[in-house]
């Protein structure tokens with residue numbers, strides 16, 4: 388698939404300095420229960436895989452290390468889940484956006500977890516208000532399979548089959564998410580699904596997972612390409628002067 392995505396963590400600063408710095412892509416995931424059969428970092432793995440695929444062979448784009456703990460309060464009753472909550476995630480990503488705008492013209496957040504959505508909305512609005520370019524792309528799966536069901540399980544079978552414990556996979560609560568929302572909000576996921584699954588992993592396959600990954604990757608690639616196309620060539624990279632006066636410590 389051509390040149391692999393430029394992983395920021397593997398680079399030395401002069402390489403970063405000498406290359407075009409157009410978009411910093413940041414996967415945002417979660418560390419939360421994903422039923423008895425999927426690993427806690429499922430959302431993060433999916434966001435990273437899709438981001439890596441979409442950034443491959445695109446010049447001027449660097450892939451940041453993932454933000455691996457997000458807003459997962461609804462899964463709090465399952466041991467293993469770790470959450471920093473919406474307010475902290477919002478603050479973290481606003482500061483990251485301010486800092487990344489010193490050296491990149493835009494930041495693209497690749498979200499792997501529905502519970503992060505509220506934070507991400509505030510982040511793009513705030514950064515936009517400050518004159519910085521921040522876009523969000525959500526790894527949204529087709530409806531009816533909210534959490535650790537067939538689709539997420541299929542993707543994980545394609546990405547990391549050794550991390551999937553298919554012998555433990557079992558259906559959870561299968562009511563439509565819209566119907567479940569009031570109970571979820573009031574009591575969290577464990578109150579409606581003791582095993583943590585919303586959906587049914589039965590019938591999951593690596594082949595379906597590969598198809599879903601291809602669709603997600605091309606969706607993100609389109610968003611990335613649109614963002615790149617909107618940038619005027621030759622426009623200078625922002626520098627430290629763009630730091631917000633509201634946040635003197637923003638870039639440190």
Ligand SMILES: [Zn+2]
Nearest residue numbers: 429430535539
């Ligand atoms: Zn998930």
